Structure formats: structure tokens, C-alpha cells
Amino acid sequence: MIGKLKGTIEELGEDYVLVDVHGVCYVAYCSGRTLSKLGSVGEACILFIETYVREDQIRLFGFTTALEREWFNILQTVQGVGAKVALALLSTLTPAELANAIALQDRAAVSRAPGVGPKVAVRIMTELKNKAPAFAGEAANIGLKQELGEGVAAAPVADAVSALTNLGYSRDQAANAVAAAMKLAGAGADSAKLIRFGLKELAR
CATH class of the missing domain: 1.10.150.20 (5' to 3' exonuclease, C-terminal subdomain)
Incomplete structure (x- = not known):
């Protein structure tokens, strides 16, 4: 099984890269994000590989991490x-x-x-x-985000995230801002204080 490729980019396709490893070329199918991070033809590259073996084919999938x-x-x-x-x-x-x-x-x-x-x-x-x-x-703050996602976060926290979301921030931005606000405002802070501190965080 192939776990990693280190070689030179031979060709870049819409959904794949051809990697030359000491004269042997491997086709690795990649996400658009991975392909955008690779260099140009002729440049060196390193890909983490997931190998799929089927009855009729072997297919490699490549990733930057x-x-x-x-x-x-x-x-x-x-x-x-x-x-x-x-x-x-x-x-x-x-x-x-x-x-x-x-x-x-x-x-x-x-x-x-x-x-x-x-x-x-x-x-x-x-x-x-x-x-x-x-x-x-x-x-960041994955535990708090899980609580928000499951609807079990403390009311002031949930209210503050909701308020920031209503102002046009994404839930992820709002959750990160409120998490930072909680550290500054201290335990037991009400939603108004969390919103105020959260807005300061977002304005940075």
C-alpha cells in the first residue's frame, strides 16, 4: 500500500495530479483545495496517499495533510x-x-x-x-460549539451567539468571539456583557 508520495509534478488535471517519483508516474485524485495548494508542473510535491484497491482498479487519492x-x-x-x-x-x-x-x-x-x-x-x-x-x-473552541449545536449551551452564551449571528456574523465567528468574551468577562457574565466583549473581539 502506498502511504505517501514525494516527487515532481508531471501534470495537473481538473481533479488529479500526476507525480513523477524517480521515473515512475502516479495518478493521485485530489480535492480542488489540495490541487490549488500544489505548485506548477516541474515543482516538487509531497502527498499523503489513501490507496483504494478494487477488483478492476487501483486508485490513489492525494492530500496535503x-x-x-x-x-x-x-x-x-x-x-x-x-x-x-x-x-x-x-x-x-x-x-x-x-x-x-x-x-x-x-x-x-x-x-x-x-x-x-x-x-x-x-x-x-x-x-x-x-x-x-x-x-x-x-x-477552535470545539467543545463550546458542540454545546451550541446540541442546544445545551448556557442561556447567556446561546443568546450572545444568536445576537452576533443576527448582526451578520457566521455561527463559527460568533462562537469564537463569545468563547473569547467568556475568558475576558469571567464566569457568570450575562449575554449583554458577552455580546459587548464579543463585538470588541470581532472588531480586532
């Missing part, structure tokens, strides 16, 4: 999500954004990916909500 590869695999544990949909999700959202969206139960964010309808988005959020923290990577 091991975390992105982990998400590719975990997404496919959800019924209705295959390699194509998983790559579409990773083309649309970073691993951190995906973890945030699942924790916040943000169906709109998950549904932005091509091929992901409302039913599949709900299934992804439901089946992966307890797994997201383990694969959160750089996602």
Missing part, C-alpha cells in the same frame, strides 16, 4: 458518502471548517459542497458529531 486524509476516510463511514462526495466536501471546507460545521450542526455550511443534499448533510452531522473533536485539528 494527514488530517485531510483522515477526514476523507471518516466522511465515507457515513451512508451515502463515497470518495467523490468526500472530495467535494474537502474542496469546499477545510478540515477545521468541517469540524466546526459538524459541531455547530450547521447544515447550510455542509450543504455547500456539490452533491451534498439536506438529507446527506444531516446524516453527516448526526453520525460524526461525536467524532469531530478527535479530528478537529486547528478548529
